[in-house]
Amino acid sequence: MVKYIHHMTDLTVVLDRVLLLSTLVQADLARFERDEGLTTSRVHLLWVLGQAGPSTQQALAVALDVTPRNVTGLVDGLVTSGHVTREPHPADRRATLVTPTEKGRRAIADLVRSHEDLAQRLFDEVPRERLAVFAEVLEETAARFARLMEEAR
Template identity: 40%
Template sequence: MNRTHSEVAVSSGQALGRLFALSELIQQDEAAGMARLKLSRARAAVLWELHHQGPLTQRRLSDALNVTPRNITGLVDALELDGFVVRTKHPTDRRAILVRLTGHGAETTKKMAEGAGRFADQLFGSVPADELEAFVRTLDGVIERLRHVVESGDG
């Protein structure tokens, strides 16, 4: 049976409103977590990228985070000053410098990962597996459509 737009129990506008509310709450939680670690969102993103990818050149960090090389330089400078990262010579390219986590940076990203795990458990730990799978499939579709809208400039 095909339902008309007015017969749908939940409208697309209501779904979008829920996504906005979810996004706002996640950002509030993220900001609180970053404040506890004394990090900005941008600095945390650099650490997170290094945590997942290992040592990277500043150019690779810039590309991965979609920010300017100048921005990455400032972020890495501040992270290095605070003892989260260190710059080292690249083992095979004399011209390149690698950015790597220090022990403090690795411990901080470990705390970030543990916090993300706890948060995921709080949100989804009691959701039945089939509902969680359906939720993830739905979000995957929404994310793919949003990427298309953003890339095409139709937003």
């Protein structure tokens, strides 16, 4: 029984370390946000825009997993700050294409660069063999967990 308890404790420590690292990464993102005068939600929207290109608000709502109403508010803020514009959709007059401005594209590029810098600072010193194990365990764990969440639903 004592062995079982120790076992649980060890696994919990591993989870705690994952959460700690995730907290540190979020703190780094918060610094980026302060520097750019953006919020987490707006940066997330810009990030999606950087991946997907100009998108309808409907598509953004799905990608961000928030309501369309919420996207209206986020886009309003990003229009005010000059990061995006609402362009007419060429084929559907109901929809708008949220499109990064020059300033928005610069912010997205900075975000990508900052993300890469962080990856380098975090992992560049880790011996490659250990990093490979680390990456594999991450991938397997995430996949297993996604499967479990799916089954539970």
